[in-house]
Amino acid sequence: MKRCVYINDDDLSHDIYCDNRISNRKYTVWNFLPKNLWEQFSRFMNQYFLLIACLQLWSLITPVNPASTWGPLILIFAVSATKEAWDDYNRYLSDKKANEKEVWAVRHGVKKHIQAQDIHVGNIVWLRENDEVPCDLVLIGTSDPQGLCYVETAALDGETDLKTRVIPSACMGIDFDLLHKVKGLIECPEPDKDIRRFDANLRLFPPFLDNDVCPITIKNTLLQSCYLRNTEWACGVAVYTGNETKLGMTRGVPEPKLTAVDAMIDKLTGAIFVFQLVVVMVLGVAGNIWKDTEARKLWYVEYPTKGPWYELLVIPLRFELLCSIMIPISIKVSLDLVKGLYAKFIDWDNKMVDQETSTPAHAANTAISEDLGQVEYILTDKTGTLTENQMIFKRCCISGTFYGNEIGDALKDEDLVNAVATRSPDVIHFLTVMAICNTVVPIQRQNGTILYKAQSQDEEALVHAAAGLHMVFVKKNGNVLDINFNASVIQYEVLDTLEFTSDRKRMSVVVKDCQSGKLFLLSKGADEAILPCASTGQQTRTFSEAVEQYSQLGLRTLCLAWRELEEDEYQEWSLMFKEANSALVDRDWRIAEVCQRLEHHLQILGVAAIEDRLQDGVPETIETLRKAGINFWMLTGDKQNTAIQIALSCNFVSPEPKGQLLLINGKTGDEVRQSLERVLLTMRITSSEPKDVAFVIDGWALEIALKHHHKAFMELALLSKTAICCRVTPSQKAQLVELLKSCEYRTLAIGDGGNDVRMIQQAHIGVGISGREGLQAARAADYSIGKFRFLKRLILVHGRYSYNRTAFLSQYSFYKSLLICFIQIFFSLISGVSGTSLFNSVSLMAYNVFYTSVPVLVNVLDKDLSERTVMQHPQILFYCQAGRLLNPSTFAGWFGRSLFHAIVVFVICIHSYAFEKSEMEELSMVVLSGCIWLQAFVVALETNSFTILQHLAIWGNLVAFYVINWIVSALPSSGMYTIMFRLCRQPSYWITMFLIVVAGMGPVLALKYFRYTYRPSKINILRQAERLGGPILSLGNIEPQSRAFEKEVSPLSISQPKSRSPVYEPLLSDSPNAIRRSFGPGAPFDFFQSQSRLSSSYARNCKDN
């Protein structure tokens, strides 16, 4: 299918394509209620509650008042619907802001100011410098005489450098005044999401001469959400609008994320549901049999001899309702509440406030904090995430002399300053290249300082450094550059710019010294691109050594070179260059080839080393998190070398011989396959050795690997704990996340730029760094933090605590509902299996919603281990990752406990309240208070740290239970009038309570003590150690060590080989991951766990096949 866009045609275009209204909304006013309800009811738990609530409306079978279910149910639905509505309203507001932005567009032949949403396909839109592009445009004119303009595409692909866009050849030379009268036809494909492809044709209508079809590529487009830079104005024809733009096609409301804990709770709920069905079935059948054999004999019950047709169903349904509390409706409410609080704790945390910008951490998604504690893979962006994304010129090597090695900053190196002062020619040339050989635009600010705008930050760093050494690039007048050197102004005229491309890896300019009239070629680029072009006599060994040394320090290196040109040579070349520039076919290739002809016999001036500074605390953070058993993958759009350098300097991979990097590369499918197989083989062999193996792959090979060797790559992904993927596109990042997710790993993606957005949305947890590249990532992310190092605290402290707390809370919720439900079941066994409820509706509701929820909610303050201990022993996170605290076996423990407690309470109550005391209301209150007492002690026993609030909640709740019941007992109209007063006056009541507590808690305490002392988990041991006072230093204290490490790096002299301290040395085979994959039946209480792991790995295998 083709889309035909009639340029500037006001009549035809309107009807066919959508206007430029952007909509990220999920709902409209009209479909909100049905759609939201539908969504909510797609969850099993909600369906279940609705069913129960509906059944309760049937008074024949309901044991309790229907309000006890409808009330909470409606509340829950209202709360989540309100939240959704609020989110959607915010999306609507931001859409509205974008839609109502004013843009210049041509309407009926006149340029007008219209709102962005009124742009139609075919309209001509005018943009000025720094405008955001409102929709996908095909360029037809710019302010540049050569038809060029610059765009920043960071929002689209995350690449921060400026890209050039050019008008199609057909539009070349159209007069400014005529541009808004242009008519024509663009044939383009239907909208798709490929941001690197656009194959279309343009044909202008007379009077615009060109009648030939002119091809249009992505180079001729301005895509939505890019920014126009360094260009006064540009105009283009809208081809895709609204949600049909390239960006709009990739956009969408991300799927709501479900945590592993939630999934586990759902699973357990399902199991309980099945159990409930079995109970209901058994009791239903038993009830019907009892009814037919026994109850008909009970004349005082007056069973009719013939009942209605549904008679057989009545008793089972009654039991269904009686047992419906097995699945506590309160769990959803309490979980939502505590999750909200976890998120608040993250927001409030002062230790995660970025001091520089005073940005606090923020949890946008309040529902997934537990997942933070279960992360297994972290996929991280490099630039801006690990690094500051702030390039600083640090060292250089000029004609064999190293500057900046001693103090780590070349600008402060006196030797260099002296060399500049004495006008040493090599140094001057070096500085000239730094200042001129670029596409930087200086802008004079009012206060006299100069602001440099550069396509790349490397260039900016070089120009700044040159300025620091008195070679100040002051002004750019068209092609004439003013350089201010030691108070004298030197002018250069730029004749040609040989642009940087990723293939050439170098850029050059041809300049003319305006004083002497001499021509120079100035080049800079990667060492492998520059050094081979050195003039024949020159020794390049020093330079390659310098490059080597700088790389080891994690610095980015650029080689600078120059050559004086002969007038003739230049003239001759210039013609070829012009010709190549206007070539229609293979232009890029031909330009590259022509450039090659000039860039030879260069005189290498030196090497500049630029530091992309690592953020504070990055190596320690990565080290700690890796100890915690988290694997790191680095996904970067950057070059392989830089990526590896950064990876080395931030502990990502260990240097040889401990670490080993395996490269996967190749341009063709075969090469990639061979390379992949080789790496896989090495991986398999070394997986048993305590070696730190990482694979490195680039975007191209990744594309092939993912497409054709998916299975092999999957295996590689499973084997390798570390990976570096360079030159990957945003969608590849998302694909990798998807790959790891399909292996059932919990993934966390962290990034800071627009190119990370998709990965962030795709991963289980998306973390955005509110950094320099803007806030896009932070906005799309579930969590935003100011600095990478806060990730450690986010995961180890907040994630871990959240997981622990939710694990307790959810299991406890099931425990207390099961407890009351078991008692109801036991009671029905002595009440003729007729489905009588022992408790009245008010007590039941209050039990679930109030008495048992409040103490456990305060559990959000519980800390099993102190933050300090966790930081020192990050390995403890393993318990969270492997889900040791919430899984079927722990759940079975709670299930057993509730059964045991139900038996204790029931047996003691019916025996001590037998005969003359067996009044229904009284017994029911005795049993209920027995449960409440046990609850209080169970929570107390399971609480690890008591703050004043916990004491208040646990014991206050117990008091509140009595106060509330006294109040209810004082109301003559209530069913339990005077009951509680009567009970509290009886000594036997208190004696019974004490007996229940002792009999219920004694064995639990003993068992817990036994486990704690003789089968302790690591958490227990650390708790004991904490109790003894002082941290245990079995692993060494991490903090001081890393401090020392950092200090060691900066003054490191280049002359001595880099002695990297062995910071990362847990035996890999002993790390949590290893054990997780190869679990033996050694540890008895892990049996359940290992089984489930086995089955999941089995599932993985199945998937592979």
Place this chain on the structure above:
Amino acid sequence: MEGDGESVSSSASTALVAADVDARSILVLRGGRSKAMYQFTQQSLPACKPVLTPTSVISTLFLMGIFCIPIGLLSLHASLSVVEIVERYDSECVPHQFRLNKVAYIKDSLIPKNCSRYLKVPKYMKAPIYIYYQLDNYYQNHRRYVKSRSDKQLRYGLQYNDTSSCIPEESNDGLPIVPCGLISWSLFNDTYSFFRGTDELRINRKNIAWKSDRDHKFGKHVFPFNFQNGTLIGGAMLDPNVPLSDQEDLIVWMRTAALPSFRKLYGKIEEDLEANDVISIYFLNNYNTYSFGGRKKLVLSTASWLGGRNNFLGMAYIAIGSCLIVLALVFILLHVKNPRPYGDAMYVSWNWKGIPN
């Protein structure tokens, strides 16, 4: 404000020193926030972390055990001090010719239901002596039965005419029944009279129901109406001239029992009974428990501070108390034989293969 950091780090706070200083500076910036609120938001409220040390656990268990046994002995003593006479009369009171078909006997209103039994008082019984009737295998807690009543009607009488909850005994001949429902319809109707020698023992049948029920649950101006007029007669008749609040047998009966075996107060003997006194009891054995195999018993019992005779609490306390002491001893033994160094660094090696046990 200055003290915050210290108090925090002294307890649960785990802040590294440097970070703590940061936190404090922010705290100063924030100004007004109270200290407690700050600690709450930073999750650094002072907390105590109890740990299950051998000493604490063993002594807790031991103390609990020590504490339980005296309570158990006390309860047992109280229970044993109660003198209780239980007389099952349902089968004895059926004449021999009807022994094979008790249901026919009980349903035939022409056959006199008189019956007498003799009891010997085993021990001195101090007044008041409570007279209970005990029904076994009688499901007053059956759902159909429990639901079949109308509290509003009991309170307000005919003014409240929604008797739908009383099904199947809600109305008769189109007129509502007061009191409606199965419970009142099946009111227990055996009667007892007691003689010591030839003197009739005075039985106080007033104040056997809860005062709160008489005052607030059963109407003073509500009189039985259209009660037991149907084809099927359940239990006792009610005097239509006595308001419900004074029909104490009914009030007692309507406090449904939660267990299928229960006792309900019939009256009180307000004189002491000496040991070896012979009491003759005359029954009117009207109530049908024969059709469903229920049992009827007459119980004479004194009361202690713990209530009637019930050894369960005492026995349970003693049993659990001794179990706890045994547990404590076992743990002591374990601890002595196999002492566990607490929080030993040895156990914190991250060698996941050998979880020490």
